[in-house]
Amino acid sequence: MTDQNNECDEPVCQKILDTLTDIVLYLDLDCRVKFANKAVERIFRLSHGEIIGRPCYDMLHNTTQPLDGCPFKAAQKSMRRERLEVATEGKVLEFTVDPMADAEGRFCGAVEIITDITDRKRLEAEKQLSLELLTEKKKEMEDFLYLVTHDLRSPLVNVQGFSQVISSGCAALRETAKSPELPQSVRDSIDAIAAKRIPDALTFINDSALVMQDSISSLLKYFRIGAVEMRPEKLAANEALQSVLHALRFQLDEAGATVKVADLPPCTADADALRHILTNLLANAVKYRGKSRPLVITVSGVKNGGAVIYNITDNGAGIKAADLPNIWRISYHNVTLGVAKRFSIGLPLVRRLAEKNSGRIWAESKEGQGSTFFIELPA
Amino acid sequence: MSDTTDIKILLAEDNDGHAWLLKDLLRRAGILNEPLRFKDGQEAWEYISTNTAGHVGDYVLLLDIRMPKLDGAELLRLIKSSPLFKAMSVIMVTCGDNPQEMAQCSKLGCAAYLSKPVELEKFKQTFKDLGL
Numbered sequence: 001m002t003d004q005n006n007e008c009d010e011p012v013c014q015k016i017l018d019t020l021t022d023i024v025l026y027l028d029l030d031c032r033v034k035f036a037n038k039a040v041e042r043i044f045r046l047s048h049g050e051i052i053g054r055p056c057y058d059m060l061h062n063t064t065q066p067l068d069g070c071p072f073k074a075a076q077k078s079m080r081r082e083r084l085e086v087a088t089e090g091k092v093l094e095f096t097v098d099p100m101a102d103a104e105g106r107f108c109g110a111v112e113i114i115t116d117i118t119d120r121k122r123l124e125a126e127k128q129l130s131l132e133l134l135t136e137k138k139k140e141m142e143d144f145l146y147l148v149t150h151d152l153r154s155p156l157v158n159v160q161g162f163s164q165v166i167s168s169g170c171a172a173l174r175e176t177a178k179s180p181e182l183p184q185s186v187r188d189s190i191d192a193i194a195a196k197r198i199p200d201a202l203t204f205i206n207d208s209a210l211v212m213q214d215s216i217s218s219l220l221k222y223f224r225i226g227a228v229e230m231r232p233e234k235l236a237a238n239e240a241l242q243s244v245l246h247a248l249r250f251q252l253d254e255a256g257a258t259v260k261v262a263d264l265p266p267c268t269a270d271a272d273a274l275r276h277i278l279t280n281l282l283a284n285a286v287k288y289r290g291k292s293r294p295l296v297i298t299v300s301g302v303k304n305g306g307a308v309i310y311n312i313t314d315n316g317a318g319i320k321a322a323d324l325p326n327i328w329r330i331s332y333h334n335v336t337l338g339v340a341k342r343f344s345i346g347l348p349l350v351r352r353l354a355e356k357n358s359g360r361i362w363a364e365s366k367e368g369q370g371s372t373f374f375i376e377l378p379a
Numbered sequence: 380m381s382d383t384t385d386i387k388i389l390l391a392e393d394n395d396g397h398a399w400l401l402k403d404l405l406r407r408a409g410i411l412n413e414p415l416r417f418k419d420g421q422e423a424w425e426y427i428s429t430n431t432a433g434h435v436g437d438y439v440l441l442l443d444i445r446m447p448k449l450d451g452a453e454l455l456r457l458i459k460s461s462p463l464f465k466a467m468s469v470i471m472v473t474c475g476d477n478p479q480e481m482a483q484c485s486k487l488g489c490a491a492y493l494s495k496p497v498e499l500e501k502f503k504q505t506f507k508d509l510g511l
Contacts, residue, residue: 150445153474157495158396164496165403217476 023114027097029107031055031072043116056112060095061086071097076107085117092121145223152216159209163202170194170202218345225349230270230356232378237264237310240271241299244278248286255286255295262300267308267377269357274377277353277361278312280346281373285314290370307359308379313372319365327363386511388414389440391423391454392472393447397495401441401472408503414441420449424457427464435467439511442489444473444480452483459488468509472497 017024018038026035036051044059051059057066066073071082075097084095094117102108177190241264245252252259259282267274282297289295293315301310319327328351354361358378365371388405392398398416405414417423423440431438440458444451451471458464471484471492481492491505 149475149477153495154394154397157474158394158400160496161400162396165400220476 021116023112025056025112025114026109027056027072027112028109031057031066033059034109040114043114060114061088071095072110072112075099075110079107085121091116091118093117141223142227145220148216149220153213156209156213156216159205160213163205163209166198167202170198222345222349222352225352225356230273232268232270232357234266234268235271235274236266237274237301237308240274241278244275244282248279248282251283251286255289257286257289257295257297260296260298262298264299264301264310265303265308265379267310267379269359269377270353273353273357277350277375280350281312281375284346285312285316285371289314289316290368291317303379304376306379307376310375310377311372312375313370315370318367318369318371319363320367321365324363324365385437386410386412387438388412389423389426389438390414390416391420391440391446391451392416392443393418393445394443397443397472400496404497404499404502407499408506410506419446420451420454422448424449424454427458427467431467432463435464438467439506439509440467440469441472442469444471444475444484452480452487455484455487455489468511470505470509 014037020037020039023039023043024035024037025033025040028034032053032055033051034053036048040046040051041048046059056072057063057070061067067084067086069084071084074082074084076099079099079101081099082097086093086095094115096113096115098111098113099107100109100111171194173190173194177187177194179187182190238261241261245259245261285297286295296315298313299310300313301308327347329348351361354375354377359376361373361375363371363373388410390398390401392401402414402416415426417426420442423442427438427440442451442455449457451473455469455471458467458469465488468490469488471489472495473480473492474495476494484492490509493501493505
């Protein structure tokens with residue numbers, strides 16, 4: 001090899017080409033092999049003598065004429081790179097032909113590279129299969145949602161509806177029991193059942209039905225968000241926050257909350273999603289405020305490269321360190337009913353919205369001292 | 380509520396409990412005519428298509444969406460695409476709160492869309508809004 005002009009002598013060129021795993025052929029005007037690297041001998045188990053001078057279709061495909069879609073013929077016509085994939089004996093080969101031109105620009109032969117793309121094709125097929133599986137799963141999820149909406153709510157409607165019927169029946173019974181014609185002991189007995197025992201039982205039934213209705217609605221809401229298309233736009237976060245604070249005014253006032261707001265840099269996100277995130281986090285701060293001190297919420301934000309980070313800090317009840325990673329998970333809420341009321345479905349939904357807007361959300365907290373929620377969104 | 384004695388209520392509802400509750404709701408709303416109940420959309424369509432032509436204005440159809448054989452949305456489409464029956468007032472009464480489903484029914488021409496369990500006041504108001 002000569003360093004000055006980067007030219008190779010023939011044996012070195014041959015060595016380079018022979019090192020390639022792909023087959024390299026030089027074909028003349030009649031598609032006959034004029035040169036072949038060693039790969040062709042390895043892959044097709046042919047000797048050098050069996051290769052040179054032979055038409056490439058005869059050698060490669062065992063045919064007496066070029067295949068349909070032969071890239072050599074196509075390149076001869078188009079004078080640019082042409083490709084063909086051929087599946088044979090459990091392998092998929094890709095034939096790539098680059099045309100060569102003489103001094104007058106006329107086609108005078110071609111370089112053909114043959115690559116074994118079996119693995120690549122297998123991976124592509126697997127990817128396609130995964131995509132199809134994903135689409136199928138999505139459809140299954142939609143069907144499941146439909147089932148949840150109708151099949152779970154349907155019995156619930158009966159539970160709630162007939163509870164009301166029993167409740168109004170009890171009221172009517174109590175009226176009837178007031179009749180002086182009935183002995184006092186009977187009246188007392190009816191009253192004990194119709195005014196206390198049955199209404200108490202109905203309270204449990206109604207409360208449970210409401211919890212179930214709420215869980216179904218929350219789950220549906222969470223999964224439907226997945227189907228909602230986000231429309232990111234440049235948002236004045238200050239205005240968004242003010243509108244959310246305005247909507248929450250009653251709750252904030254009732255809690256005696258002080259809200260300190262710093263100037264927030266703008267972000268790029270879906271307007272409804274940002275409003276939803278802010279509303280949920282602020283409402284949580286109110287809901288889980290500390291009982292021993294007045295609630296103070298601080299909202300601030302910084303620009304951080306291509307992103308902005310908003311912080312919502314409260315001096316509320318805080319979250320146990322062990323619980324902190326779980327607040328974002330739906331399963332957590334379903335497992336322990338007492339804790340479900342603590343966070344409901346809100347935070348998993350908020351995180352999903354942040355992620356759908358190419359952002360993220362996380363929290364830091366000290367039990368008994370308060371929490372800070374961080375929302376990162378594109379600037 | 381104005382005089383409702385001439386209103387004929389058709390109730391297409393596959394769930395016996397829901398049908399019971401809706402009949403009770405009608406009574407409590409002061410609509411004392413016994414509704415005619417159908418257990419699926421097909422039964423309801425057979426009745427409507429053979430009995431109501433020419434006086435569809437006398438009827439109000441309370442229509443559940445998810446039903447066997449012919450679902451409520453499909454029955455609504457049949458009614459509203461027929462010149463003979465499209466003037467019939469149809470109130471969808473369903474377990475779902477699917478915005479797409481609501482939009483679809485509204486587009487097809489339902490008069491109202493109520494989610495179960497239906498509150499009495501909302502039910503009364505719906506009839507009032509329909510001028511019944």
